[in-house]
Structures are given as structure tokens and as C-alpha cells.
Amino acid sequence: MTDPYPPLEPYRSGHLDVGDGHRLYWETSGNPAGKPALVVHGGPGSGCRAAGRRLFDPARYRVIQFDQRGCGRSTPHASDPHSSLRDNTTWHLVADMERLREHLGVERWLLHGGSWGSTLILAYARTHPRRVSETVISAVTTTRRSEIDWLYRGVGRFFPEAWERFAAYPATEGRVEADEDLPTAYARLTNHPDARVRERATAAWCAWEDAVLSGETGGGARPYGDRPGADRLALVRLCAHYFSHGAWLEEGALLRDAERLAGIPCVLVHGRFDLGGPPDTAWQLARAWPGAELTIVEDAGHLGGDAKRGHVLAALDRFARAESG
Numbered sequence: 001m002t003d004p005y006p007p008l009e010p011y012r013s014g015h016l017d018v019g020d021g022h023r024l025y026w027e028t029s030g031n032p033a034g035k036p037a038l039v040v041h042g043g044p045g046s047g048c049r050a051a052g053r054r055l056f057d058p059a060r061y062r063v064i065q066f067d068q069r070g071c072g073r074s075t076p077h078a079s080d081p082h083s084s085l086r087d088n089t090t091w092h093l094v095a096d097m098e099r100l101r102e103h104l105g106v107e108r109w110l111l112h113g114g115s116w117g118s119t120l121i122l123a124y125a126r127t128h129p130r131r132v133s134e135t136v137i138s139a140v141t142t143t144r145r146s147e148i149d150w151l152y153r154g155v156g157r158f159f160p161e162a163w164e165r166f167a168a169y170p171a172t173e174g175r176v177e178a179d180e181d182l183p184t185a186y187a188r189l190t191n192h193p194d195a196r197v198r199e200r201a202t203a204a205w206c207a208w209e210d211a212v213l214s215g216e217t218g219g220g221a222r223p224y225g226d227r228p229g230a231d232r233l234a235l236v237r238l239c240a241h242y243f244s245h246g247a248w249l250e251e252g253a254l255l256r257d258a259e260r261l262a263g264i265p266c267v268l269v270h271g272r273f274d275l276g277g278p279p280d281t282a283w284q285l286a287r288a289w290p291g292a293e294l295t296i297v298e299d300a301g302h303l304g305g306d307a308k309r310g311h312v313l314a315a316l317d318r319f320a321r322a323e324s325g
Contacts, residue, residue, distance in 0.1 A: 002310035004054035008063075015075070016103050018096045020087035025073035026066040026100055029053050034062040035133075035323045036106045037316070038097070040113030040120050041065075042139075045238030047072030047231065055112070055312055060320040064109070066100055068093050068120075071234045078234035081191065081198065085241045089248045094124045101131060110319060112312070114138035115277070115302070119247060122254045122285075125261055132261075136315045138269040139302050140282035142254040143247040151276050152182045152243070155212055158275060162211035169204040173197055187240035190233075202236040212276045216301040223303070258288035266292040267315040269308055271300030 013027035030053070039052045048065035056063045069088045070078035077083060097120075101109065110133050111121045118137045125132045141147055156163025170185035173192070177185070189201035206224035213223055227235065266289055270282035279296050286294035297307045 002306045002313065004051070004309065004313070005056065005058060006054070007050065008053050008058050010065075015073075016096075016100055018069075018092075018099050020092070021076065022069050022087065022092075022096075023075045024066055024069070024096055024100065026064065026104075028062060028064050028104070030056060030058040030061045030063045032062060034058075034060050035320055036062045036064060036104075036109040038101075038109045038111050039063065039065045040097075040111060040117040040124075041068065042113065042115035042117045043071065043235055043238060044068060044093075044116050044242045045071040045078060045235040046116075055309070056316055057320055060324060061316075064100070064104065064106070066096075069096065070238055071231070077230065078237045079230040081193070081195070085191075085237070088238070088241065089245070090120065090123055090242070091248060093120055094127050097124050098128055098131070107131075108133040110134045110136065110316075112136045112316065115141055116143065116242075119143040119249075119254065122258070123249070125264065126254065126257050129261060129264060132264050134265040134267075134319045136267045136269075136312055136319070138304065138308060138312055139274060139277060140268055140270050140279075140285055141277045142252075142281055142285065143243070143249060144251055144255075144281075145246045146251070147277065147281060148183060148243045148246065149181075150278070151212070152208075155275050159211045159214075162208060166204060166208035166211075169201070173201070181244070183240050183243035186236070187244040190237040190240050198233065198237075202233050205236045205240070206232060209276075213302060215273070215275065216303045216305075255284055255288050258285060258292075259290060262290035265319070267311075268292055268294040269311045269315075270294070270296050271302060271304070271308060272296050272298050273300065274302040276302050 008029045010027035010029045015023040041048050047067045053063045067074040118140050209224040210222045270279045286292045295311050300308045
């Protein structure tokens with residue numbers, strides 16, 4: 001099966017006060033008595049989407065989605081320049097997930113996500129392994145500084161003209177700090193007091209991200225640039241914030257500690273031609289996580305497609321059958 005399940009509407013939603021002035025939007029769909037599964041969105045700052053719940057059999061799963069701090073329907077929104085990002089870190093998000101689990105009365109849940117979502121899944125599972133029943137992860141990343149450097153510098157070897165524009169842009173807005181990497185430069189610009197500077201920096205960042213994905217979209221769609229204005233501003237501000245800090249993770253810690261996750265069934269699905277996140281990270285994680293299953297999908301990239309979706313659907317259906325069997 002490669003087709004997603006039919007569209008599904010939430011049967012319950014709300015906002016959860018997680019402290020620090022933040023209120024997280026959450027919603028549940030599917031079977032209220034079904035197997036709990038949490039969808040962990042990417043970005044950071046992409047927000048949850050209706051398409052995410054269509055990967056789950058609605059008769060067997062209780063699907064839980066949430067918007068991480070600063071994005072989607074959570075408040076305050078990071079598009080507001082007056083909203084502080086001080087209390088928006090990987091470890092705040094891990095704590096938020098645990099508060100949400102307790103709020104919804106879930107004992108253990110399956111975790112599914114990709115891209116940035118895979119990093120957050122790993123950070124949560126490392127902290128709360130007894131609360132994770134299984135994981136299904138696509139577009140695997142651990143947000144090491146080496147991975148960030150590849151996405152915002154190394155892959156420029158494939159897109160030299162686009163990378164030259166992206167790298168040169170911060171200097172057009174004023175003095176560049178000595179030894180300042182690009183995520184840090186853009187983090188500074190997306191917090192600039194002048195709205196025009198923030199908007200231009202956001203546009204430059206999105207143009208680069210869309211260039212990296214252009215081989216998958218054919219240059220037609222712009223997954224970053226086509227987002228609504230406020231969502232685009234929040235996404236770029238949060239991405240630059242997280243990546244300029246190395247996601248507050250010790251370099252390589254998620255890979256190093258994956259052995260702690262032995263006993264948690266794990267399915268990894270990664271595109272062979274994911275230029276933004278080459279498959280070596282997925283390979284390294286599969287080798288470090290005892291029992292992890294890795295499928296590298298030929299002719300697939302970061303965004304997915306029928307083949308990648310089919311592997312994810314198959315894994316989720318298998319775990320649901322095992323639960324009911």
C-alpha cells in the first residue's frame with residue numbers, strides 16, 4: 001500500500017500550558033481507544049499538518065499531533081519579533097512532549113517524524129525510553145554541527161550560484177561578525193528590529209532551502225518560499241535559532257547513546273538522493289541502534305514520494321497489527 005488513508009478530522013483539540021508563557025496546540029484523531037502515536041513535525045517550526053495523520057489506520061491508531069513552541073497554532077508565535085526564543089530549545093520541546101503525554105493520559109506511544117522531527121524523536125527517546133513503544137523515522141537527521149555545516153555550506157558544491165547568493169546576503173545588511181557561520185548570521189538578521197531586514201533575510205534563507213530541494217520539485221514548487229508570510233517568518237527564525245546553537249546537543253551524542261534504545265523497535269526510511277541530509281547519518285544510526293531496520297529508498301530524496309511513503313505506511317500498519325494481534 002502506497003496511498004495514504006482518507007482525510008481525517010480531529011475529534012479533540014486544545015492548548016496546553018507548558019510554562020514559560022508558552023501554550024502548545026494539540027489535536028487527536030482516529031480511534032480514541034486505538035494505539036497511541038505521536039507525530040513529531042520537522043523544521044524546527046514547520047507545524048503539524050493534516051497530511052501527517054493520513055499515514056495511520058484510523059481504526060487502529062489514536063493519532064496525536066502538536067505544534068512545537070513558536071509555530072503553527074501554538075502561542076506566542078515566533079513570527080512576532082517581540083516573542084523571546086530564550087525558552088525555546090530542544091530540551092524545552094522534549095519536556096513539552098512529556099507534559100503532553102501526561103496530559104492526554106498516554107502510558108507509551110509510537111513516535112513518527114522526519115527531518116528535524118527525527119532529531120527531536122531521538123532526544124525524547126534518549127530521555128524517556130520507557131515511554132516509547134516504537135519509532136518510525138524518515139529523512140533521518142541528528143542535527144550534528146557537521147550535518148548543519150553540510151546543509152548550509154557543503155551542499156553548495158551542487159548549487160554554487162544559489163549558495164553564493166545565500167552566503168553573500170548577510171553582508172548586504174551590514175557588518176558580518178568575525179568567524180560567524182551562516183545560521184548565526186541569519187539568526188541575528190531574523191531578530192533585527194527592522195521588519196524589512198527580517199523579511200529579506202527570511203526570503204534569502206527560503207530561496208536557499210528551495211534550491212537544495214529543487215531537484216525533487218523540478219523547480220516548480222517552493223516548499224519554503226510558498227508558505228504563508230507569518231509561518232515563513234517563524235520557520236526561518238526558529239531554524240536559524242536552533243541551528244546556530246547546534247540544537248543544544250553535544251556533537252554526536254544522539255548517535256553515541258543510541259545503544260540505550262535497544263529493545264525499542266525502530267524503522268528508518270531514507271532517500272538515497274537526499275542532498276540536504278545524505279544517507280550516511282541514517283546508516284550510522286542504524287548501526288548504533290541495536291535492532292533498528294534501515295531502508296534506503298533508491299531514486300528518492302528528502303521530501304519523500306510514493307516509495308518512501310509506502311515503507312512508512314507498511315511499518316505503521318505492521319506495528320498496529322502487532323498491537324492488536
